[in-house]
Amino acid sequence: MLELYYSPGACSLAAHIALEEAQLTYRLHRVETSKGQQLSEDYRKINPMAQVPALRLDCGAVLTQIPALLNYIARLRPDATLLPTSPVKQARADEWASLLTSALHPAFVVHFRPQRYSQDESLLPGMRREGKAHDWKMLQHVEARLPGGTSVLPGEWSLLDGYALVFYLWGLRVDLPVTDLPKYHQLARATAQRPAVARVLKTEGLQFATDALVTPEEKRAS
Ligand SMILES: N[C@@H](CCC(=O)N[C@@H](CS)C(=O)NCC(=O)O)C(=O)O
Structure with a gap:
């Protein structure tokens, strides 16, 4: 199963959204950058750059850098056209x-x-x-x-x-x-x-985003 290392509200949000939009099965690992958890020895073994996101693939390899992750995820779901192909x-x-x-x-x-x-x-x-x-x-x-x-x-x-x-x-x-x-x-x-x-x-606890971007009527209608 794919495994995403993310921190709430960090740039890893882009990869998290991609996995959810692609309707893939994945597991989340929270690495809170505000608490410095990305600097731990254990996490550095996953991503030596000590940054999120990192995506562990089914084969065990770890992929980093958001554009690479988005492309990879889109290619896993060609039927969904998550990125353009022309x-x-x-x-x-x-x-x-x-x-x-x-x-x-x-x-x-x-x-x-x-x-x-x-x-x-x-x-x-x-x-x-x-x-x-x-x-x-x-x-x-x-x-x-x-x-x-x-x-x-x-x-x-x-x-x-x-x-x-x-x-x-x-x-x-x-x-x-x-x-x-x-x-x-x-x-x-x-x-x-x-x-x-x-x-x-x-899931990431970003209520402030929903409050700012979705009106109460829209929330009720969804
Ligand atoms: N170019 C990288 C940037 C990754 C990055 O800077 N991640 C930030 C979170 S938004 C991070 O982990 N910061 C922790 C740190 O640098 O200590 C990518 O596209 O994935």
Whole structure:
């Protein structure tokens, strides 16, 4: 059985959503990064980078890096078309995965974990401040690039929407005005209302996300 190592609300949420959307059977292992559990010797044997997510495959091998996990999971369910298959759409999907991994995620790392880049305590508050300003710039960049509608790829839900949701929620958590980004907000709302995503948000204890993105009427109707 597939085994996902995750931390609630971390970027591993994208892989968790993918497994649930794919309707695969999997086991969850909670590794709380806020408590430093990813740094344990035991976890480093699973992922030497000491990061979540990690996905243990049926053959025992461990796969890391979200784009790789999303691609792998999508290929296990070709019938569900969780990622596009035509060359141009596939390239566009790869472009988004790269953008989220290499621009959005690192912006938040400077904000959340500046100590990774400097040992000088006096520099950290400024790095946090600058990091947060850069987070906002990157979220606005996503807004500008989104096609409109409810998904990252025009008119087509994909696993990238779950990945994009991660950074929207991080913005929400640190009080960035993400609700003022109309396309991104619409995408986040539509994604949070998908039954598979709602189950994952509940399992990870991310009630704040559901409260922000799903109205009481919508909750009652689901
Ligand atoms: N490029 C990696 C990034 C993984 C990553 O940075 N994970 C974070 C959680 S969002 C983590 O485990 N942080 C703990 C740490 O760096 O100590 C991926 O795509 O999976």
